[in-house]
Amino acid sequence: MARLILEDVCKSFHGEPVVKGLNLTIEAGEFVALLGPSGCGKSTILRMLAGFEPVTDGTISHGEHCLSSAKQHVATEDRNFGMVFQSYALWPHMSVKDNVGYPLKIQKIHSDERNKRIQEALEIVQLEDYADRLPAQLSGGQRQRVALARSLVTEPDVVLFDEPLANLDRHLRAKMEDTFRAFHKRTGATIVYVTHDQSEAMSLADRIAVLNKGELVQWGTPQALYATPKNTWLANFIGRGSVLRVSEIAPQQYVNSTDLHGLIERYSSEGAFSSVLVRPQDIHFVSVDGLSIPVTVDNCIFRGERYDIGLTLKDGQQVLTYSDVPMTTNSLHYIRLEQAWSLESES
Incomplete structure (x- = not known):
């Protein structure tokens, strides 16, 4: 695994700046939260990391490889990043195991290897007993775990989370926080986690980037942000x-x-x-x-x-x-x- 480096990253839409000169270095295996109010640019940063949006200026690198710059853009499918959306985005007619294994099917991975990886991913999120169920037969928390398993099955270098707990009630959010914590400990994956909920970010992340109006306000551990805020x-x-x-x-x-x-x-x-x-x-x-x-x-x-x-x-x-x-x-x-x-x- 390698570190993620965002250097002077800017993003504008129709000439309006949304992200302004962002500099971040995310170490391999680190759990990082992008935290801020609605409209601060955090989801746009995640979309640039995923490759859904090109940068307007600056560079995004993964180790020695440039993923995005004003002159270069590596496609999403070539980044080996997993992503977990707020909306789950599960196929309603597919079973849990088929939803999880769909990215491998697209990659034309042999069925034996595909089944092995599906089983391992379901074990990580503790859903192996639900492999044959449809999404409609699952709770909201279980559907979110299916989405997590699907993001893991391709063995990504980085997993990106876009407000994954926003649609869950308080009890389920607490349980899913435990799931994310255990998942990170077990896999050691690099995680970039977008949220507007400061208690969520504080309880999960190793470091937090707090954003406001497209700019980085402060970058540090939860303890440092709480005890020594900048302004x-x-x-x-x-x-x-x-x-x-x-x-x-x-x-x-x-x-x-x-x-x-x-x-x-x-x-x-x-x-x-x-x-x-x-x-x-x-x-x-x-x-x-x-x-x-x-x-x-x-x-x-x-x-x-x-x-x-x-x-x-x-x-x-x-x-x-x-x-x-x-x-x-x-x-x-x-x-x-x-x-x-x-x-x-x-x-």
Whole structure:
């Protein structure tokens, strides 16, 4: 296997840029998610990787081989990439084994080899007992596993997923996440996974490319994106938290409790300011003391295992924290902010 390299990749439709100067290096065997809101360009990137769309500029390479550039385009069928679509795309009149084996039939693979590969692919997705059933006789999760098996049967170098769980309910999505995790561990395949669901990307991927308006916002591990987002947009997009305006401070650094409380106290809406991210788990209710901040409860929402508590500071800024017990709206409390992460300013 070889790494996938996207270098200064651009894509425009009718002169309108959709992907702008994208640079990514995806290591062999890595599970990578392309994450972002609708219209950010992530599905277009996947289609360029698959060969369904040529690049407008830049290059896409797999190891030493150029797949796409402004002057060259390798056809989809010559890339040895598998793809799993959101819609399953199964033939309704074909059995599970015939759907899985269809790409091999097109390639004119001998029946003995074809049957062997079909059996192996069905074992990976744990559907060997369903080989003779029709798609209509399967659940949504089982149909998605058939589509996964079909993508594997050609022994692809890379498997591309285009929002494969979007049509499933929450319970099935959780089960399919387990299936994808086990599949990746068992096969070691390189996976590029498109989703708009940040919790899905965070739970599955080794690294995530977060996109917005056709541009790469940040590229890193789920842990790094959660703990050290680049700017306010990403801080609000990844995980839950509160972005506060404080007195000016250098960006991209942790701020301890003492310094943070001082920055909040010195903040003025008329002066220069910075933005910091505070996660809910870093806000604690305390007794009044020199470091405590008075807050008023805006709302209290029961989430099953906890309560989400919305709070307002004396300057009107709002923060979110958690509590094991309910709190009364408009009641006065005191909190301490344990730490924050300073964000880059946005023009």
